[in-house]
Amino acid sequence: MNSSRRTQLGALLAAALWLSGCATPARQLPPEAAFWAGRIAVQIQSQPAQSLSAAFELQGSATQGELQLLSPIGSTLAQLNWTPENAKLSQGAHQWSGTSLDELTTRLTGTPLPMAALFDWLAGQATAPAGWQVDLSQWAKGRIQAERQSPAPAVQLKLVLER
Known part of the structure; x- marks a missing residue:
């Protein structure tokens, strides 16, 4: 093999290695994980x-999933990932880790969100965690409302799902 050919192959190999280092790792969620998208208001x-x-994109389950909050132009404002072992919140250059999803949803929204119940609500089940009441009367139209009166302060959560 001549020197020019070896140089070209070396450059090609280096480029391939460099590109593989830039690849985004595959999501850890199973391909059949449930997925929802729409608007959220807290x-x-x-x-x-x-x-x-x-805007939001949510996939997975109460035990393992991912929630992304998106700006009106589609850029990621925040991303929350969780597994049975830990949870991670990314907002811009800031990242937080922990074992408590409540702690990270509080950091994200200002209040703990009932994530396990949220997945039930999305499935049309009126699970009511302590202090929360859910209104699924518009569920078939892709609208979910929930309120927490206690502990204070009161919280309203609204979801509008994309069709």
Whole structure:
């Protein structure tokens, strides 16, 4: 093999290795994991009042999943991943890890969200964790509303699912 050919092969190998290092790792969720997308709004009746509204993509289950909050132009505002062993929240350059999904949803939204119940609500089951009430009367139209009165402050959660 001549020197020029070896140089070309070496460059090709280097480029392939460099590109493989840039590849995004495959998601850890099984391919049959449930998936939902739409809009989410969280209002917290604190002093001062807090609110969050974003597009979302949610997949997985209460034990293992991923939640992405997206801006109106589709850029990722935050990403929350969880498994039975741990949870991770990424917001821009900031990352937090822990074993408590409540802790990370509080950091993300200002209040702990009932993620296990949320998956039940998406399936049309009116599970009511402590302090929460859910309204699934518009579930068939892709609308879910839930409220928490206690502990204070009161929280309203609204989901509008894409068709």
